[in-house]
Amino acid sequence: MKYETKILGAILIITVVILFGGIFLLSRNQENNIFQIDYSRGQKIGSDSAKVRMVEFSDFECLACSAVEPYIVKLRAADPSKIQLIYRHFPLSQHAHSSQAAALAEAAGEQGKFWEMHDKLLETQAKWSSMNDATAFFMDLVKELGLDEDKIKQTMAGNVIKAKIDSDVAEGNSLGISQTPTFFVNGRKLDLQKFEDLDTLVEQELKK
Amino acid sequence: MISFSLSNRLIFVFSLLGLSVASFLFYKYGLNESVFCPIGKGCDIVRTSSYSHILGIPIPFLGVVYYLTMALLSVVHSHQLPHKLVRKLQLLASTFAVGFGVYLTFLEVFVIRAYCFWCLMSFIISVVIFLAIVVSRYEIRN
Incomplete structure (x- = not known):
């Protein structure tokens, strides 16, 4: 395998992991977190x-x-x-x-x-x-x-x-x-x- | 005219850019929340229009699939430049993407009458990818 293929492949894998991992984590955090809201307002x-x-x-x-x-x-x-x-x-x-x-x-x-x-x-x-x-x-x-x-x-x-x-x-x-x-x-x-x-x-x- | 090597690198970089834009939109569509629009306020109008999905599939998901495929093809292509079959697949996919982009932009301008910044960004990226392929093809002919 050529050096450039390895580099491009690695960049692609890292990008995909960051993008989809980020989306997954953001979605999961939103599901589990209980936020402290000031109910006296609004x-x-x-x-x-x-x-x-x-x-x-x-x-x-x-x-x-x-x-x-x-x-x-x-x-x-x-x-x-x-x-x-x-x-x-x-x-x-x-x-x-x-x-x-x-x-x-x-x-x-x-x-x-x-x-x-x-x-x-x-x-x-x-x-x-x-x-x-x-x-x-x-x-x-x-x-x-x-x-x-x-x-x-x-x-x-x-x-x-x-x-x-x-x-x-x-x-x-x-x-x-x-x-x-x-x-x-x-x-x-x-x-x-x-x-x-x-x-x-x-x-x-x-x-x- | 540009070399196959430069063309392939351009396709790769712009595919990653397109992938980021499409993933961001896909995430926002999934949450059904207002989309931050850096210019104008048409992102929400486009997102909530009946044209934001095709057969129940959100349009940004098609973008994710397309840009991921193009990035993968350019990784494969970097191994053996130029590879006839990979070039044909790239040209075919990017022609379809630009055609689809023209259709979506037409809908934004004449039917929805609102402009989504991120959709236009994605369209411009797909045009750049298409040009990068076409321009390097001229090199092979001349």
């Missing part, structure tokens, strides 16, 4: 004493986040004493309006309509995500939900909401999140092959 549906506590780190401008929504809606309709859903913000830097959308949802939450705004933002994502400036569109949503527009603007401009979103991002980063949506069920990071699996995994957790 927007919640369901009881703190629920058997299943699912945390979603999400971004209103991410397409996968709106694609998973129908499965989340199913879980939202489940028994709140058994399943608790917690929404945490993780606006990705490559999305132009996601931080503004997160602030808008939190400001709506101050007036008791976080989930209504959450749903509106995801439903209309395709419209506002392509805009250069989505502020006017967001204010239309505020009116549609019957919220106090001046209060919303004030709250969005304040530091409290920014700090809240920043702390969500900081915790997300410490949990090793780099993409959205990322789900944790009772502290276990989910490795979803398809979104349909979300309901199945939660059901399995309920049966444990």
Whole structure:
């Protein structure tokens, strides 16, 4: 065998081992690790004493986040004493309006309509995500939900909401999140092959 | 025109690059999570489109198989340069890959109307591999 063949063969084997070994280890670690999550934070549906506590780190401008929504809606309709859903913000830097959308949802939450705004933002994502400036569109949503527009603007401009979103991002980063949506069920990071699996995994957790 | 030896080394290096890109995408597709897009935000749109799988097989998996095959062929080829059968297999596979890449890029531009950075990178890599093969073939003819 030629010297070059040996060298190329060795490089190929090393590359394959690193790539596939890395993928295997990353997938395995995600399955076994129980992450310590701060359950006092985030927007919640369901009881703190629920058997299943699912945390979603999400971004209103991410397409996968709106694609998973129908499965989340199913879980939202489940028994709140058994399943608790917690929404945490993780606006990705490559999305132009996601931080503004997160602030808008939190400001709506101050007036008791976080989930209504959450749903509106995801439903209309395709419209506002392509805009250069989505502020006017967001204010239309505020009116549609019957919220106090001046209060919303004030709250969005304040530091409290920014700090809240920043702390969500900081915790997300410490949990090793780099993409959205990322789900944790009772502290276990989910490795979803398809979104349909979300309901199945939660059901399995309920049966444990 | 380039020598067979240089052509083979180029094919090997770019196959490893392509393998890394395809493996990254395959891993992300498997997790069904948002894909980090260095330029633009079309990666998720393409990933969640109905064209991201063929017969249930994720497209990046086909990329992994292709680049791994090309890397293996260039290792085999380095043993005896030029080897007619290996050259033919390389040309056949890379022509198919570039053709498939053109089809996928067409889908991105005209049907999905979104650009996936990593898919375009993979397409460019497959074009470079194809050119490396074709250019060295000219050398044999001239």
